[in-house]
Amino acid sequence: MKIKNICVKCIPLLIIAIFVTSLFGFSGLKLFLGYFFAIFLPTYILLRNIHIEEIERIFFSFFMGLILVPLVIWYINRIIPSLRISIWVTSILLIVIGVYISLNKQKGLNKKSD
């Protein structure tokens, strides 16, 4: 059975978030959300531009994000003096790059189909 509904992807995340919160309170939830939005999501959006399967995209985003996003943050932090600001600047930058590539690809596809 193939799953097309995006909600099915969100339900496990929601369950995990609730579980983490139940064990470690608000601190656990903030950690989960921080890693999700700053580390996992930018990698996932970038990887959406590569032709791989969805399960692979999720796994690669997790594993590569764990180390390669901090590497990019490390480079950005050489320019921006605050680590905290560097984290969010990097995440936004990676998301923007990911979306930009995606839009360009879409444009290219539209042109081809015209």
Added chain:
Amino acid sequence: MNNLKLKDIIALTILFLVAFWLWALPIQKNSLPFGEHDGAYIFSHGDYMSYVDKSSDVSGDYPISIAFWYTGYNKVLGPMTLEYPPPYLMDYAFAQIFGGERIVPVYIFIAVSCFIGIFSIYLLMRELYGFEAAILTSTAIMFSFRTALLYLWGQRHNVTAFIFIPIAIYSLYIYLDSFYKNEEKIQYLYIFVLLLICTYLVHFSATVFLIPFTLILITLMSIKNKRLPIKNKNIKHYLILATLAIIIVSQFYLIYFGADSTDKVDFAIKNIGGFFKWIEIPSNNFGMNPIFHDYSSSYMSFWSIVLLLLGVFVLLWRRKNKDLVLISALSALYAMFHLSNFGLITEGSYRIGRYLVLENYFFYSIMVIGLLFIPDLVKVPKQYRSISKLLLTVFFLIILVSTQGSKLYDTLNDSYEGVLRITPVQYELSEWIQENIPEDSALYIRGTLTYPKKAFVQILSRRTMERGEDIPLRREILSENIIKDNMKVLPQFVRGTDWVIPLDYVIFDYTDILAIGNQQMFDSLTQMEETVSKNASVIYNKNNIKVYKYN
């Protein structure tokens, strides 16, 4: 979505929840840090980065608490050089920043980054051998006793580096398989190289394993398919990947290669008899507790050898492309376990012992192949094969849970209890020290029960400490002749070419001794305090802990 099925989502969610609950047990009951000396050491880096709101430079930008810990380690960059590239250390800082607390979020991150290898092996086994094999192997790895021991002891960066190996090999295998089927998917080669770089950025030992693993797999697949996986039209890709790797590797090269290795290379064939053994356990047990390499502690019991041998037989007999992955894994492990036989590493090096964690990954994968081959072996009629595989899967899961699972639960649930872990009053002391003791002074710490606990008081205080047992004397911590002109160091610790800090304070911590009620230790510490007090004044006296400052 292409191949993400409902059963995968359910299985992965359950696996994550169970693993999270289990591996977070040590921090659920007690929210203070645990681990041995290495655990404290690595913690201090991330803690420092979030404290100063800056990720560390490769050298010169280093927590003061550990500035005198491995002083002579990096001969090129000096005593304030990172021992590992920053990304993994930064994850600790991110955990503190996101979680908004100093200890618990970091330990949640540590737990997840140690057990998340279950996802890595899931992806590999699911692609190669299907859903049942993936579930069984992931569950077995979730209960990996060796991984748990390193997690508890503190070699977490090493464990985290290993989690990248199955997923990296998965990417390489998909690339090679597509190459030989003339449906080349070059994107997987890029992903493989990026994951290889990840291992380098976490702990070099994983890269050292992954390189021969890769070479063996490429060689075996080339032999099987009678050509090398290289194409002229891919040269631009090879150049891009090589450039990327060189840029990142060169950035942190001196962290690893400027260090003074404890392993001596003396190329020669030694101990020929050792080649006929899977692994020869040295007399020093790789510097670890013998339970770490004990077979039955890690693989249920010796009966599992039958499954392992059956799995090896299946792999060698079939030799499909997918089987070559695990054959290569075994070959690479064998090579690692025999490095000392070639004189490439000191015999009994702990670095070799740690590869036993990877043995867990691949032995369990092979056992599962052996297990799921049983219906074919005993020629179960076709219509009953699926049900018999399902029954075997359930049966194996029950055994795993009742043996390895329950053992892991006990280990994690009972770890670092009572005085074996830093206590709230010791944590309070560390906060007081941070606020009241100058950074350019060091402290003796006496009375705290274990060496790792002293290390945690040290790094949480963000001050240098002397953690021995001798009677404190007014002196300095000194490393002679290690400072060179080009090194980035804090000038207040440099005297000529020496690296030095005065020991101006002494901590007498009676709390652990009182908790265990050891009169002899109490008397000895009191006597030590009397000697010191003749020449020093009390500046902290709370909760049975005193801090003296030399007059």
